[in-house]
Amino acid sequence: MTDKIPVTVLTGYLGAGKTTLLNRILTEDHGKRYAVIVNEFGEIGIDNDLVVGADEDVFEMNNGCVCCTVRGDLIRVVAGLMKRQRPGKPAFDAIIVETTGLADPGPVAQTFFVDEDVKAKTQLDSVTALVDAKHVMARLDDSKEAREQVAFADRIILNKVDLVDEAELVAVEARLRRLNPLAPITRAERANVPLDQVLGLGGFDLGRILDINPEFANPAHGEHGHVHDEHCGHDHHDHDHDHDHAHDHHHGARGHAHEDDIKGISLSLDRPMDGTRFTAWLDRLLGEQGQNILRAKGIIDVNGEDRRLVFQAVHMILEGDLQKPWGANERRWSRAVFIGRELDEAALRAGFEACAA
Numbered sequence: 001m002t003d004k005i006p007v008t009v010l011t012g013y014l015g016a017g018k019t020t021l022l023n024r025i026l027t028e029d030h031g032k033r034y035a036v037i038v039n040e041f042g043e044i045g046i047d048n049d050l051v052v053g054a055d056e057d058v059f060e061m062n063n064g065c066v067c068c069t070v071r072g073d074l075i076r077v078v079a080g081l082m083k084r085q086r087p088g089k090p091a092f093d094a095i096i097v098e099t100t101g102l103a104d105p106g107p108v109a110q111t112f113f114v115d116e117d118v119k120a121k122t123q124l125d126s127v128t129a130l131v132d133a134k135h136v137m138a139r140l141d142d143s144k145e146a147r148e149q150v151a152f153a154d155r156i157i158l159n160k161v162d163l164v165d166e167a168e169l170v171a172v173e174a175r176l177r178r179l180n181p182l183a184p185i186t187r188a189e190r191a192n193v194p195l196d197q198v199l200g201l202g203g204f205d206l207g208r209i210l211d212i213n214p215e216f217a218n219p220a221h222g223e224h225g226h227v228h229d230e231h232c233g234h235d236h237h238d239h240d241h242d243h244d245h246a247h248d249h250h251h252g253a254r255g256h257a258h259e260d261d262i263k264g265i266s267l268s269l270d271r272p273m274d275g276t277r278f279t280a281w282l283d284r285l286l287g288e289q290g291q292n293i294l295r296a297k298g299i300i301d302v303n304g305e306d307r308r309l310v311f312q313a314v315h316m317i318l319e320g321d322l323q324k325p326w327g328a329n330e331r332r333w334s335r336a337v338f339i340g341r342e343l344d345e346a347a348l349r350a351g352f353e354a355c356a357a
Protein backbone atom coordinates (compact mmCIF):
# COMPACT_ATOMS: atom_id res chain seq x y z
CA MET A 1 0.00 0.00 0.00
CA THR A 2 1.09 3.53 -0.63
CA ASP A 3 -0.19 6.78 0.75
CA LYS A 4 -0.65 8.13 -2.72
CA ILE A 5 -4.13 9.28 -3.58
CA PRO A 6 -5.86 6.85 -5.93
CA VAL A 7 -7.22 8.21 -9.18
CA THR A 8 -10.00 6.62 -11.18
CA VAL A 9 -10.50 7.72 -14.76
CA LEU A 10 -13.99 7.23 -16.17
CA THR A 11 -14.06 7.02 -19.92
CA GLY A 12 -16.68 5.99 -22.46
CA TYR A 13 -18.31 7.51 -25.51
CA LEU A 14 -20.82 10.37 -25.38
CA GLY A 15 -23.86 9.42 -23.35
CA ALA A 16 -22.59 6.00 -22.24
CA GLY A 17 -23.41 6.61 -18.58
CA LYS A 18 -20.29 8.17 -17.01
CA THR A 19 -22.18 10.85 -15.07
CA THR A 20 -24.74 8.25 -14.00
CA LEU A 21 -21.94 6.16 -12.51
CA LEU A 22 -20.33 9.19 -10.96
CA ASN A 23 -23.57 10.13 -9.26
CA ARG A 24 -23.90 6.61 -7.97
CA ILE A 25 -20.42 6.79 -6.50
CA LEU A 26 -21.05 10.14 -4.89
CA THR A 27 -24.38 9.21 -3.32
CA GLU A 28 -23.32 5.86 -1.89
CA ASP A 29 -22.75 5.88 1.84
CA HIS A 30 -19.02 5.23 1.92
CA GLY A 31 -17.78 7.93 4.27
CA LYS A 32 -15.12 8.94 1.76
CA ARG A 33 -14.46 12.30 0.27
CA TYR A 34 -13.95 12.33 -3.46
CA ALA A 35 -12.67 15.12 -5.62
CA VAL A 36 -14.30 15.00 -9.01
CA ILE A 37 -12.76 16.47 -12.13
CA VAL A 38 -15.15 16.81 -15.03
CA ASN A 39 -13.89 17.54 -18.50
CA GLU A 40 -16.66 18.49 -20.83
CA PHE A 41 -16.92 18.94 -24.57
CA GLY A 42 -18.56 22.27 -25.20
CA GLU A 43 -18.15 25.69 -23.76
CA ILE A 44 -21.07 26.00 -21.38
CA GLY A 45 -20.78 24.05 -18.16
CA ILE A 46 -23.68 21.66 -17.90
CA ASP A 47 -22.17 18.48 -16.49
CA ASN A 48 -21.07 20.34 -13.45
CA ASP A 49 -24.71 20.98 -12.57
CA LEU A 50 -25.78 17.45 -13.36
CA VAL A 51 -23.43 15.91 -10.84
CA VAL A 52 -25.28 15.39 -7.58
CA GLY A 53 -24.36 17.59 -4.70
CA ALA A 54 -22.18 19.55 -7.06
CA ASP A 55 -20.24 21.88 -4.83
CA GLU A 56 -16.69 22.94 -4.33
CA ASP A 57 -15.41 19.40 -4.76
CA VAL A 58 -16.30 19.34 -8.45
CA PHE A 59 -13.73 20.87 -10.74
CA GLU A 60 -14.66 21.54 -14.27
CA MET A 61 -12.39 21.81 -17.25
CA ASN A 62 -14.25 22.89 -20.34
CA ASN A 63 -12.22 22.54 -23.44
CA GLY A 64 -13.34 22.20 -26.98
CA CYS A 65 -11.11 19.23 -27.53
CA VAL A 66 -8.82 17.03 -25.60
CA CYS A 67 -5.10 16.98 -26.07
CA CYS A 68 -2.12 18.54 -24.43
CA THR A 69 -4.20 21.52 -23.32
CA VAL A 70 -6.30 19.35 -21.12
CA ARG A 71 -3.28 17.61 -19.73
CA GLY A 72 -1.78 20.92 -18.74
CA ASP A 73 -5.04 21.90 -17.13
CA LEU A 74 -5.35 18.54 -15.47
CA ILE A 75 -1.92 18.82 -13.93
CA ARG A 76 -2.79 22.21 -12.55
CA VAL A 77 -6.08 21.01 -11.11
CA VAL A 78 -4.55 17.89 -9.57
CA ALA A 79 -1.61 19.84 -8.18
CA GLY A 80 -4.07 22.29 -6.62
CA LEU A 81 -6.04 19.45 -5.06
CA MET A 82 -2.92 17.97 -3.53
CA LYS A 83 -2.22 21.18 -1.68
CA ARG A 84 -5.50 21.04 0.17
CA GLN A 85 -5.42 19.38 3.56
CA ARG A 86 -7.70 18.04 6.21
CA PRO A 87 -6.05 17.88 9.63
CA GLY A 88 -3.14 15.50 9.21
CA LYS A 89 -4.11 14.19 5.81
CA PRO A 90 -4.95 15.22 2.28
CA ALA A 91 -8.34 16.81 1.71
CA PHE A 92 -9.54 13.92 -0.45
CA ASP A 93 -9.51 10.15 -0.22
CA ALA A 94 -9.59 9.69 -3.95
CA ILE A 95 -9.89 11.57 -7.22
CA ILE A 96 -12.29 10.67 -9.99
CA VAL A 97 -11.76 12.11 -13.45
CA GLU A 98 -14.68 11.98 -15.86
CA THR A 99 -13.32 12.52 -19.36
CA THR A 100 -15.35 13.82 -22.25
CA GLY A 101 -16.98 11.20 -24.39
CA LEU A 102 -14.81 12.24 -27.30
CA ALA A 103 -11.52 11.78 -25.51
CA ASP A 104 -8.90 9.16 -25.97
CA PRO A 105 -8.25 8.30 -22.31
CA GLY A 106 -4.56 7.68 -23.02
CA PRO A 107 -3.32 11.24 -22.57
CA VAL A 108 -5.39 11.67 -19.42
CA ALA A 109 -3.94 8.51 -17.88
CA GLN A 110 -0.50 9.54 -19.07
CA THR A 111 -0.71 12.67 -16.96
CA PHE A 112 -0.33 10.54 -13.87
CA PHE A 113 2.96 9.10 -15.10
CA VAL A 114 4.78 11.92 -16.78
CA ASP A 115 4.42 14.85 -14.43
CA GLU A 116 6.82 14.35 -11.53
CA ASP A 117 4.78 16.21 -8.97
CA VAL A 118 1.55 14.47 -9.85
CA LYS A 119 3.34 11.13 -10.05
CA ALA A 120 4.76 11.52 -6.57
CA LYS A 121 1.40 12.11 -4.97
CA THR A 122 -1.15 10.13 -6.93
CA GLN A 123 -1.58 6.62 -8.17
CA LEU A 124 -3.70 5.77 -11.17
CA ASP A 125 -6.05 3.15 -9.75
CA SER A 126 -7.92 2.20 -12.89
CA VAL A 127 -9.39 3.35 -16.14
CA THR A 128 -13.01 2.27 -16.31
CA ALA A 129 -14.87 2.44 -19.60
CA LEU A 130 -18.64 2.80 -19.78
CA VAL A 131 -20.20 1.30 -22.88
CA ASP A 132 -23.70 2.03 -24.19
CA ALA A 133 -25.02 -1.41 -25.15
CA LYS A 134 -27.45 0.04 -27.66
CA HIS A 135 -25.17 2.39 -29.58
CA VAL A 136 -21.69 1.00 -29.12
CA MET A 137 -21.59 -1.16 -32.24
CA ALA A 138 -22.12 1.81 -34.53
CA ARG A 139 -19.58 3.85 -32.58
CA LEU A 140 -16.93 1.15 -32.75
CA ASP A 141 -17.47 1.22 -36.51
CA ASP A 142 -17.13 4.94 -36.98
CA SER A 143 -15.11 6.28 -34.07
CA LYS A 144 -11.46 5.74 -33.34
CA GLU A 145 -11.92 7.30 -29.91
CA ALA A 146 -14.66 4.81 -29.06
CA ARG A 147 -12.32 1.95 -29.94
CA GLU A 148 -9.45 3.47 -27.96
CA GLN A 149 -11.63 3.90 -24.91
CA VAL A 150 -12.46 0.21 -24.90
CA ALA A 151 -8.94 -0.91 -25.72
CA PHE A 152 -7.46 1.19 -22.97
CA ALA A 153 -9.76 0.20 -20.13
CA ASP A 154 -8.87 -1.91 -17.11
CA ARG A 155 -12.55 -2.56 -16.58
CA ILE A 156 -15.51 -2.29 -18.90
CA ILE A 157 -19.04 -1.62 -17.75
CA LEU A 158 -21.53 -2.70 -20.37
CA ASN A 159 -24.31 -0.28 -19.48
CA LYS A 160 -27.91 0.15 -20.69
CA VAL A 161 -28.54 -3.58 -20.90
CA ASP A 162 -32.24 -2.76 -20.63
CA LEU A 163 -32.20 -1.36 -24.16
CA VAL A 164 -31.06 -4.50 -26.01
CA ASP A 165 -31.76 -8.23 -25.99
CA GLU A 166 -29.50 -11.03 -24.85
CA ALA A 167 -28.30 -11.94 -28.34
CA GLU A 168 -27.17 -8.39 -28.94
CA LEU A 169 -25.40 -8.28 -25.57
CA VAL A 170 -23.49 -11.42 -26.41
CA ALA A 171 -22.47 -9.96 -29.76
CA VAL A 172 -21.35 -6.71 -28.13
CA GLU A 173 -19.37 -8.58 -25.50
CA ALA A 174 -17.60 -10.62 -28.18
CA ARG A 175 -16.61 -7.46 -30.00
CA LEU A 176 -15.41 -5.73 -26.83
CA ARG A 177 -13.41 -8.82 -26.00
CA ARG A 178 -11.65 -8.67 -29.36
CA LEU A 179 -10.63 -5.08 -28.70
CA ASN A 180 -9.64 -5.75 -25.11
CA PRO A 181 -9.12 -9.39 -24.16
CA LEU A 182 -8.22 -8.72 -20.52
CA ALA A 183 -10.56 -6.19 -18.96
CA PRO A 184 -13.43 -7.78 -17.04
CA ILE A 185 -16.81 -6.83 -18.52
CA THR A 186 -19.65 -6.15 -16.09
CA ARG A 187 -23.21 -5.73 -17.31
CA ALA A 188 -25.16 -2.87 -15.80
CA GLU A 189 -28.33 -0.89 -15.92
CA ARG A 190 -28.05 2.75 -14.94
CA ALA A 191 -24.44 1.94 -14.06
CA ASN A 192 -25.55 -0.13 -11.07
CA VAL A 193 -22.23 -1.84 -10.48
CA PRO A 194 -20.96 -2.52 -6.98
CA LEU A 195 -18.51 0.25 -6.22
CA ASP A 196 -15.76 -2.15 -5.27
CA GLN A 197 -15.74 -3.10 -8.94
CA VAL A 198 -14.87 0.45 -9.90
CA LEU A 199 -12.91 2.01 -7.06
CA GLY A 200 -9.85 0.79 -5.21
CA LEU A 201 -9.03 -1.84 -7.80
CA GLY A 202 -5.32 -1.23 -8.01
CA GLY A 203 -6.08 -2.20 -11.56
CA PHE A 204 -4.19 0.07 -13.88
CA ASP A 205 -1.80 -2.19 -15.69
CA LEU A 206 1.11 -0.16 -16.96
CA GLY A 207 2.74 -3.23 -18.45
CA ARG A 208 -0.27 -3.92 -20.63
CA ILE A 209 -0.46 -0.32 -21.77
CA LEU A 210 3.25 -0.31 -22.57
CA ASP A 211 2.58 -3.31 -24.81
CA ILE A 212 0.06 -1.20 -26.70
CA ASN A 213 2.10 1.99 -26.59
CA PRO A 214 5.74 1.70 -25.53
CA GLU A 215 6.05 5.47 -25.36
CA PHE A 216 3.23 5.77 -22.86
CA ALA A 217 5.19 6.79 -19.79
CA ASN A 218 7.83 8.82 -21.59
CA PRO A 219 7.52 12.54 -21.89
CA ALA A 220 7.35 13.00 -25.63
CA HIS A 221 10.18 15.43 -26.04
CA GLY A 222 12.32 14.07 -23.27
CA GLU A 223 11.96 17.10 -21.10
CA HIS A 224 11.35 17.03 -17.42
CA GLY A 225 7.64 16.87 -16.86
CA HIS A 226 6.84 17.25 -20.52
CA VAL A 227 3.25 16.32 -21.02
CA HIS A 228 2.61 16.62 -24.72
CA ASP A 229 2.35 13.82 -27.15
CA GLU A 230 3.94 13.40 -30.51
CA HIS A 231 0.79 14.39 -32.35
CA CYS A 232 0.87 17.87 -30.99
CA GLY A 233 2.23 20.34 -33.44
CA HIS A 234 1.67 23.35 -31.26
CA ASP A 235 4.14 25.61 -29.69
CA HIS A 236 4.59 24.14 -26.24
CA HIS A 237 6.50 26.04 -23.70
CA ASP A 238 4.03 27.21 -21.16
CA HIS A 239 2.37 24.71 -18.91
CA ASP A 240 0.78 27.32 -16.79
CA HIS A 241 -1.48 28.77 -19.40
CA ASP A 242 -5.15 28.99 -18.75
CA HIS A 243 -7.62 27.50 -21.15
CA ASP A 244 -5.93 27.72 -24.47
CA HIS A 245 -8.97 27.85 -26.67
CA ALA A 246 -7.04 29.49 -29.42
CA HIS A 247 -5.64 26.27 -30.77
CA ASP A 248 -8.59 24.05 -30.03
CA HIS A 249 -10.03 23.99 -33.46
CA HIS A 250 -7.06 23.72 -35.74
CA HIS A 251 -6.14 20.14 -35.32
CA GLY A 252 -7.77 19.00 -38.51
CA ALA A 253 -5.36 20.99 -40.59
CA ARG A 254 -2.47 19.50 -38.66
CA GLY A 255 -3.64 15.95 -38.97
CA HIS A 256 -4.58 15.70 -35.32
CA ALA A 257 -6.48 12.55 -34.59
CA HIS A 258 -9.74 14.09 -33.46
CA GLU A 259 -13.11 13.51 -34.96
CA ASP A 260 -13.19 16.77 -36.77
CA ASP A 261 -16.57 16.29 -38.33
CA ILE A 262 -18.11 16.29 -34.86
CA LYS A 263 -19.15 19.67 -33.63
CA GLY A 264 -20.50 20.85 -30.29
CA ILE A 265 -23.01 23.69 -30.36
CA SER A 266 -23.77 25.55 -27.17
CA LEU A 267 -26.97 27.55 -26.88
CA SER A 268 -28.20 29.75 -24.10
CA LEU A 269 -30.99 32.16 -23.36
CA ASP A 270 -31.56 34.54 -20.48
CA ARG A 271 -35.34 34.69 -20.90
CA PRO A 272 -37.67 31.93 -19.64
CA MET A 273 -38.82 29.41 -22.21
CA ASP A 274 -42.26 28.12 -23.06
CA GLY A 275 -42.12 24.53 -21.79
CA THR A 276 -44.61 23.10 -24.27
CA ARG A 277 -43.03 24.75 -27.25
CA PHE A 278 -39.54 23.73 -26.17
CA THR A 279 -40.51 20.08 -25.69
CA ALA A 280 -42.24 19.98 -29.07
CA TRP A 281 -39.20 21.53 -30.75
CA LEU A 282 -36.82 19.07 -29.10
CA ASP A 283 -39.01 16.07 -29.98
CA ARG A 284 -39.20 17.13 -33.58
CA LEU A 285 -35.49 17.87 -33.78
CA LEU A 286 -34.49 14.48 -32.41
CA GLY A 287 -37.03 12.76 -34.63
CA GLU A 288 -35.63 14.41 -37.72
CA GLN A 289 -31.93 14.61 -36.90
CA GLY A 290 -31.43 12.06 -34.12
CA GLN A 291 -29.08 10.02 -36.29
CA ASN A 292 -26.66 12.92 -36.41
CA ILE A 293 -27.12 14.07 -32.83
CA LEU A 294 -24.72 11.98 -30.80
CA ARG A 295 -25.56 13.76 -27.60
CA ALA A 296 -27.71 16.59 -26.35
CA LYS A 297 -28.33 17.89 -22.89
CA GLY A 298 -29.51 20.99 -21.24
CA ILE A 299 -30.95 22.83 -18.29
CA ILE A 300 -34.00 24.92 -19.13
CA ASP A 301 -35.67 27.77 -17.30
CA VAL A 302 -39.35 27.10 -17.97
CA ASN A 303 -41.76 29.99 -17.70
CA GLY A 304 -43.95 29.72 -14.58
CA GLU A 305 -42.02 26.75 -13.18
CA ASP A 306 -39.84 26.94 -10.07
CA ARG A 307 -37.89 23.83 -10.91
CA ARG A 308 -35.35 23.51 -13.67
CA LEU A 309 -36.13 21.22 -16.58
CA VAL A 310 -33.20 18.93 -17.30
CA PHE A 311 -33.15 16.99 -20.56
CA GLN A 312 -30.71 14.45 -21.92
CA ALA A 313 -30.61 12.68 -25.23
CA VAL A 314 -28.44 10.11 -26.92
CA HIS A 315 -29.51 9.99 -30.56
CA MET A 316 -33.30 9.60 -30.42
CA ILE A 317 -33.53 8.44 -26.85
CA LEU A 318 -34.70 11.39 -24.80
CA GLU A 319 -35.16 11.76 -21.08
CA GLY A 320 -36.26 14.82 -19.25
CA ASP A 321 -37.56 15.77 -15.85
CA LEU A 322 -38.05 18.68 -13.52
CA GLN A 323 -35.26 18.80 -10.99
CA LYS A 324 -34.31 20.99 -8.07
CA PRO A 325 -35.77 24.50 -7.82
CA TRP A 326 -33.74 27.50 -8.87
CA GLY A 327 -32.05 29.17 -5.93
CA ALA A 328 -33.28 32.59 -4.81
CA ASN A 329 -30.11 34.34 -5.91
CA GLU A 330 -29.19 32.03 -8.71
CA ARG A 331 -28.98 33.18 -12.29
CA ARG A 332 -31.96 31.65 -14.05
CA TRP A 333 -31.00 30.83 -17.59
CA SER A 334 -31.42 28.11 -20.14
CA ARG A 335 -28.46 26.37 -21.68
CA ALA A 336 -28.09 23.39 -23.92
CA VAL A 337 -25.40 21.64 -25.87
CA PHE A 338 -25.84 19.59 -29.02
CA ILE A 339 -22.97 17.41 -30.16
CA GLY A 340 -23.11 15.71 -33.50
CA ARG A 341 -22.38 15.67 -37.19
CA GLU A 342 -23.76 17.98 -39.86
CA LEU A 343 -25.55 20.16 -37.37
CA ASP A 344 -26.84 23.48 -38.65
CA GLU A 345 -25.86 25.89 -35.93
CA ALA A 346 -27.92 28.83 -37.17
CA ALA A 347 -31.06 26.72 -37.48
CA LEU A 348 -30.55 25.18 -34.05
CA ARG A 349 -30.05 28.57 -32.48
CA ALA A 350 -33.10 30.02 -34.19
CA GLY A 351 -35.23 27.04 -33.16
CA PHE A 352 -34.02 27.25 -29.57
CA GLU A 353 -34.59 30.97 -29.29
CA ALA A 354 -38.03 30.70 -30.84
CA CYS A 355 -39.04 28.73 -27.75
CA ALA A 356 -38.74 31.84 -25.59
CA ALA A 357 -41.97 32.45 -23.68
Ligand SMILES: Nc1nc2c(ncn2[C@@H]2O[C@H](COP(=O)(O)OP(=O)(O)OP(=O)(O)O)[C@@H](O)[C@H]2O)c(=O)[nH]1
Residues within 6 Å of the ligand: 012, 013, 014, 015, 016, 017, 018, 019, 020, 021, 047, 100, 101, 130, 159, 160, 161, 162, 163, 188, 189, 190, 191, 295, 312, 313, 314, 319
Ligand atom coordinates in the same frame (compact mmCIF):
# COMPACT_ATOMS: atom_id res chain seq x y z
N1 LIG B 1 -32.16 3.22 -20.67
C1 LIG B 1 -31.06 3.52 -19.99
N2 LIG B 1 -30.63 4.79 -19.96
C2 LIG B 1 -29.49 5.06 -19.24
C3 LIG B 1 -28.76 4.05 -18.57
N3 LIG B 1 -27.69 4.62 -17.98
C4 LIG B 1 -27.76 5.95 -18.27
N4 LIG B 1 -28.85 6.22 -19.04
C5 LIG B 1 -29.26 7.53 -19.60
O1 LIG B 1 -28.39 7.84 -20.67
C6 LIG B 1 -28.19 9.25 -20.75
C7 LIG B 1 -26.71 9.57 -20.69
O2 LIG B 1 -26.20 9.22 -19.41
P1 LIG B 1 -24.98 9.99 -18.75
O3 LIG B 1 -24.64 9.29 -17.49
O4 LIG B 1 -25.24 11.43 -18.70
O5 LIG B 1 -23.86 9.72 -19.85
P2 LIG B 1 -22.40 10.35 -19.95
O6 LIG B 1 -21.52 9.26 -20.42
O7 LIG B 1 -22.04 11.02 -18.68
O8 LIG B 1 -22.62 11.44 -21.08
P3 LIG B 1 -21.55 12.55 -21.60
O9 LIG B 1 -20.92 13.14 -20.38
O10 LIG B 1 -22.38 13.54 -22.35
O11 LIG B 1 -20.61 11.85 -22.48
C8 LIG B 1 -28.98 9.85 -19.61
O12 LIG B 1 -30.23 10.25 -20.11
C9 LIG B 1 -29.12 8.68 -18.63
O13 LIG B 1 -30.25 8.79 -17.81
C10 LIG B 1 -29.25 2.70 -18.64
O14 LIG B 1 -28.67 1.74 -18.11
N5 LIG B 1 -30.38 2.50 -19.37
